[in-house]
Amino acid sequence: MQYWAIQTLNSLALGGLLFLLAAGFSLIFGLMRIANLTHGALFMLGAYLGVSVMRQIPNLWLAALAAGVAVAIFGGLLERLILRKLGGNVLGQVLVTLGVSFIIADACLLTWGGDPIPIQTPASLQMPVRMMGFVFPAYRLAVVVIAVVVAIALYLLMDRTRIGAMIRAGVDDPEMASAVGIPVSKLFTTVFCLGAALAGAGGVIGGPIMSAYPGLDADMLPLALIVVILGGVGSLLGAFVGAFITGFVYTFGVALLPDLAYVILFLPMILVIAFRPRGLFGKFAA
Amino acid sequence: MRFTRRRFVQATAAVAAASALPSLAQQGPIRLGLMTVKTGPLASGGIDMERALQQYLQEKNNTMAGRKVELFVADGGGTPAQTRTKIQELVERDKIHIMIGPLDTASALAADDYIRQAQLLTLSVAAAEDMTQRKPNPVFTRGTSTSSQSAMPLADYAAKNLKYKRMVVIADDIAYGHEMCAGFMRVFEDNGGKVVQRLFPPIAVPDYGTYLAQLKTNVDSIFLGFAGSNGFRFLRQANEYGLMQKVKPIGGMTALDEAVLRNMGDEALGIVTSCWYSAEIDNPINKKFVEGFRKQWKYDPGFYAAATYVEAAVLDQTLQKIGGKIEDKQAFMKAVRSGKFDTCRGPVQFDQYGNVVGNVYIRKVARKEGRLVNTVIHTYPNVSQFWTYKPEEFLKNPVYSRDYPPAKNLES
Numbered sequence: 100m101q102y103w104a105i106q107t108l109n110s111l112a113l114g115g116l117l118f119l120l121a122a123g124f125s126l127i128f129g130l131m132r133i134a135n136l137t138h139g140a141l142f143m144l145g146a147y148l149g150v151s152v153m154r155q156i157p158n159l160w161l162a163a164l165a166a167g168v169a170v171a172i173f174g175g176l177l178e179r180l181i182l183r184k185l186g187g188n189v190l191g192q193v194l195v196t197l198g199v200s201f202i203i204a205d206a207c208l209l210t211w212g213g214d215p216i217p218i219q220t221p222a223s224l225q226m227p228v229r230m231m232g233f234v235f236p237a238y239r240l241a242v243v244v245i246a247v248v249v250a251i252a253l254y255l256l257m258d259r260t261r262i263g264a265m266i267r268a269g270v271d272d273p274e275m276a277s278a279v280g281i282p283v284s285k286l287f288t289t290v291f292c293l294g295a296a297l298a299g300a301g302g303v304i305g306g307p308i309m310s311a312y313p314g315l316d317a318d319m320l321p322l323a324l325i326v327v328i329l330g331g332v333g334s335l336l337g338a339f340v341g342a343f344i345t346g347f348v349y350t351f352g353v354a355l356l357p358d359l360a361y362v363i364l365f366l367p368m369i370l371v372i373a374f375r376p377r378g379l380f381g382k383f384a385a
Numbered sequence: 386m387r388f389t390r391r392r393f394v395q396a397t398a399a400v401a402a403a404s405a406l407p408s409l410a411q412q413g414p415i416r417l418g419l420m421t422v423k424t425g426p427l428a429s430g431g432i433d434m435e436r437a438l439q440q441y442l443q444e445k446n447n448t449m450a451g452r453k454v455e456l457f458v459a460d461g462g463g464t465p466a467q468t469r470t471k472i473q474e475l476v477e478r479d480k481i482h483i484m485i486g487p488l489d490t491a492s493a494l495a496a497d498d499y500i501r502q503a504q505l506l507t508l509s510v511a512a513a514e515d516m517t518q519r520k521p522n523p524v525f526t527r528g529t530s531t532s533s534q535s536a537m538p539l540a541d542y543a544a545k546n547l548k549y550k551r552m553v554v555i556a557d558d559i560a561y562g563h564e565m566c567a568g569f570m571r572v573f574e575d576n577g578g579k580v581v582q583r584l585f586p587p588i589a590v591p592d593y594g595t596y597l598a599q600l601k602t603n604v605d606s607i608f609l610g611f612a613g614s615n616g617f618r619f620l621r622q623a624n625e626y627g628l629m630q631k632v633k634p635i636g637g638m639t640a641l642d643e644a645v646l647r648n649m650g651d652e653a654l655g656i657v658t659s660c661w662y663s664a665e666i667d668n669p670i671n672k673k674f675v676e677g678f679r680k681q682w683k684y685d686p687g688f689y690a691a692a693t694y695v696e697a698a699v700l701d702q703t704l705q706k707i708g709g710k711i712e713d714k715q716a717f718m719k720a721v722r723s724g725k726f727d728t729c730r731g732p733v734q735f736d737q738y739g740n741v742v743g744n745v746y747i748r749k750v751a752r753k754e755g756r757l758v759n760t761v762i763h764t765y766p767n768v769s770q771f772w773t774y775k776p777e778e779f780l781k782n783p784v785y786s787r788d789y790p791p792a793k794n795l796e797s
Contacts, residue, residue: 213427
């Protein structure tokens with residue numbers, strides 16, 4: 100009983116972390132049709148920037164904010180200066196994002212060294228929570244709460260604001276959107292910044308669980324892809340549901356069928372692609 | 386083209402000059418290749434390998450046995466294919482006489498056939514068991530240890546000194562992790578212990594939460610067979626789950642390496658690990674090494690730094706014995722395998738398979754001058770890769786792996 104309760108909480112925590120990772124990826128993919136392969140590297144860059152900020156001001160939330168802003172600026176520059184020039188050339192854009200992710204990874208190695216660097220859990224969340232006779236790390240529960248809050252905030256942004264309406268219009272039909280006067284070009288930069296900011300801040304929020312280490316980028320990118328393909332490209336709800344499904348499948352899959360640890364993540368994705376190529380909530384095929 | 390007498394003389398002279406070159410080259414520098422990793426997840430250890438080797442060469446004024454040493458460093462990125470290409474480059478372009486490296490097991494295995502084919506003298510850092518067991522290579526020598534060479538003494542210590550009876554083993558799902566766990570389990574169970582659970586999480590596992598929830602806590606201890614940053618991440622998460630209050634783990638040679646320790650907190654205190662090295666070993670060579678390294682880089686050398694420092698000492702002392710003639714590969718390897726060497730890890734020699742026989746240290750994490758260190762609490766002298774088993778019988782069994790030896794006492 101306890102075991103199942105802990106594994107359920109584990110699934111939720113992993114799902115929360117995956118949502119923070121995948122939300123930005125899904126936004127960018129949905130609007131710009133670019134599989135932004137720098138996403139894992141931006142997540143890692145955020146984690147490392149968080150490390151540096153926390154050496155000056157030991158506050159995780161502040162560090163997440165700062166890293167989010169810094170990575171957003173970086174993402175904006177990347178979009179304006181490089182991806183923009185390759186407009187329409189999807190393959191070129193994907194390759195460039197992959198190349199940039201290698202550059203970021205090596206720059207991080209050069210700057211922060213090769214050792215794993217821990218990110219401190221906020222003091223108020225360091226004590227494990229005791230409930231029903233078992234203990235669970237408080238910070239992981241906090242991650243679930245943060246993921247839900249971010250999801251609601253993004254939902255309100257997309258559903259209740261003018262810019263959200265423009266983004267939705269852009270996702271549904273970019274040509275028509277620009278024909279009716281929506282500045283799709285500015286929108287692209289805005290969305291790219293927002294997606295990058297989510298990745299950067301996600302890196303810091305995930306830091307106390309994952310730490311910052313070389314290779315974090317390559318560990319996280321496939322997870323973002325899985326979540327987005329499962330949930331459906333360009334759908335916030337899809338990313339949310341996809342993240343938690345992935346969290347549950349992974350946690351219980353590994354617990355019940357340890358020998359399938361490598362494929363367990365991909366099984367639901369394969370099933371979804373086979374029977375529902377758009378993903379669970381997607382508007383078009385990935 | 387007509388063949389005149391003049392051309393004939395010219396051609397003969399050229400051939401004579403070319404065949405005289407090797408003896409001239411002997412006067413030239415010794416070309417030493419370091420096959421390391423400077424990018425990717427293994428870079429931390431790889432950079433330490435280069436720093437320690439540079440330090441050794443500086444201390445010796447870039448001279449071994451009266452000959453200048455020229456160092457060529459190659460970055461294999463920790464990927465077998467790239468490492469193999471880079472080794473080829475070191476041999477064919479840089480014309481190295483001898484190679485130190487590579488770092489990781491998979492790369493060493495991938496390069497094995499090329500090393501044989503090119504007859505490249507190799508002082509390896511990687512731990513792949515069979516390269517000095519069932520498939521020994523006449524030009525391949527290892528001064529560090531096999532995967533299980535440090536784990537088997539730890540199992541002995543756990544059973545006899547710590548009096549552990551029931552244990553869990555958990556390790557990375559790679560050959561290194563399998564071999565280490567297999568050696569640990571065999572010796573622990575031969576001494577009356579029982580391994581009741583065995584887990585191999587993938588090396589790039591996003592989160593250990595799932596595994597932590599499965600771990601049995603009605604055991605005496607947990608053996609950690611992690612490499613790189615995984616041991617560090619596992620311990621941090623185990624601490625968060627309140628596991629460390631229930632069970633105190635013990636670890637293999639890379640789980641709490643100095644490189645990881647310098648970023649850890651109090652959760653590491655008191656954990657016992659085993660390795661063929663510790664920055665705390667009390668001998669004059671090591672004191673000098675650690676002092677120099679600390680002075681330059683502001684942290685303690687660990688497994689990988691010590692690895693190249695040991696190999697460089699083996700190279701240096703062998704060259705002195707054979708008068709610097711590294712071109713004679715057979716004489717060199719014979720001198721390596723029959724010699725005794727003083728290194729920062731203590732005295733070492735080699736068995737007939739080319740693997741090191743040397744001390745293994747049982748260490749305990751303690752706080753000293755504000756930083757965490759691996760204090761030596763027990764020394765197993767002259768440990769062989771076969772532990773106390775007879776080599777012939779040891780080699781009749783399959784190589785240590787995920788399934789060998791079979792686990793007899795697992796509880797579901």
